[in-house]
Amino acid sequence: MTQRTQPPAGVASAPPQTGPVIRLSGATKTFETSAGGEFTALRNVTLDVNPGEFVTVVGPTGCGKSTTLALVSGLEPASAGGVEVAGQPVRGIPAGVGYMFQSDAALPWRTVLDNVALGLRYRGVGRAEARARARDWIARVGLAGFEKYYPHQLSGGMRKRVAMAQMLITEPSIILMDEPFGALDVQTRELMQDELLRLWAGSGAAVVFVTHDLTEAIALADRVVVMTAAPATVKADVRVDLPRPRRVEEIRLEPAFLDIYRDVWDALREEVEISRMRGANRVA
Numbered sequence: 001m002t003q004r005t006q007p008p009a010g011v012a013s014a015p016p017q018t019g020p021v022i023r024l025s026g027a028t029k030t031f032e033t034s035a036g037g038e039f040t041a042l043r044n045v046t047l048d049v050n051p052g053e054f055v056t057v058v059g060p061t062g063c064g065k066s067t068t069l070a071l072v073s074g075l076e077p078a079s080a081g082g083v084e085v086a087g088q089p090v091r092g093i094p095a096g097v098g099y100m101f102q103s104d105a106a107l108p109w110r111t112v113l114d115n116v117a118l119g120l121r122y123r124g125v126g127r128a129e130a131r132a133r134a135r136d137w138i139a140r141v142g143l144a145g146f147e148k149y150y151p152h153q154l155s156g157g158m159r160k161r162v163a164m165a166q167m168l169i170t171e172p173s174i175i176l177m178d179e180p181f182g183a184l185d186v187q188t189r190e191l192m193q194d195e196l197l198r199l200w201a202g203s204g205a206a207v208v209f210v211t212h213d214l215t216e217a218i219a220l221a222d223r224v225v226v227m228t229a230a231p232a233t234v235k236a237d238v239r240v241d242l243p244r245p246r247r248v249e250e251i252r253l254e255p256a257f258l259d260i261y262r263d264v265w266d267a268l269r270e271e272v273e274i275s276r277m278r279g280a281n282r283v284a
């Protein structure tokens with residue numbers, strides 16, 4: 001990773017961690033189906049994520065990407081294999097993990113200020129300090145002046161800025177993102193991708209970001225992990241050696257970007273075809 005700056009005040013710097021901050025070793029996840037059978041969503045997934053690394057995960061629809069995040073976040077236990085966060089086996093929700101999903105987490109009856117302060121209030125921070133830090137984060141995500149607005153008074157992009165402030169105010173050392181910009185229009189999505197890179201730069205946080213959008217996956221990442229059709233396992237792990245800081249709309253036109261795109265798509269194409277064929281057989 002290149003061109004890291006000093007962390008801005010209030011953002012956690014990387015913990016003194018020598019090994020990977022996330023380690024999946026042969027992780028398998030089997031769900032019970034409503035028909036009383038079993039369905040294996042993940043099989044033998046082995047993946048390390050280092051402190052400060054930005055890893056994106058792509059794969060055919062329904063292959064098990066969200067399930068991978070659920071194992072790391074402790075929302076689902078692995079059926080077999082190991083899942084470690086910060087060198088410790090995951091049992092329950094680990095400390096220092098921030099989340100952002102496609103749907104908004106903002107409470108509709110609270111203002112932007114109170115929504116952003118909420119994570120600190122849950123952690124026992126006093127009201128005045130939580131609000132002061134929330135004001136700071138609201139400004140950092142470009143929403144100064146909107147503190148008293150309610151979520152329904154904001155655009156989709158602005159609500160994503162609120163979601164980023166809500167997540168970053170807790171200074172996570174691991175950030176898990178599941179298609180966070182999936183519902184945005186293309187221009188707003190690119191804007192938010194740039195904002196995310198700006199806010200993440202220097203934070204020291206490791207990011208695991210699930211997306212269906214290959215351009216987004218490559219533009220953001222240090223590594224793109226390609227998963228197979230279900231049950232998901234790691235098919236390819238493609239390094240993205242593009243310089244930082246990046247601007248998404250510029251980097252995607254670079255010849256080196258297109259080479260990486262080709263590598264990722266070569267790995268993904270077959271899995272998408274398998275997944276489509278299964279879908280076609282199911283409805284045939």
Ligand SMILES: Nc1ncnc2c1ncn2[C@@H]1O[C@H](COP(=O)(O)OP(=O)(O)OP(=O)(O)O)[C@@H](O)[C@H]1O
Binds near residue numbers: 066
């Ligand atoms: N709690 C659960 N119980 C039973 N099956 C589940 C459960 N959670 C996920 N699955 C199944 O596991 C598979 C993987 O789901 P997952 O949501 O991880 O896929 P995904 O790759 O994130 O999907 P998408 O690309 O559509 O977002 C799916 O077939 C899904 O139906």
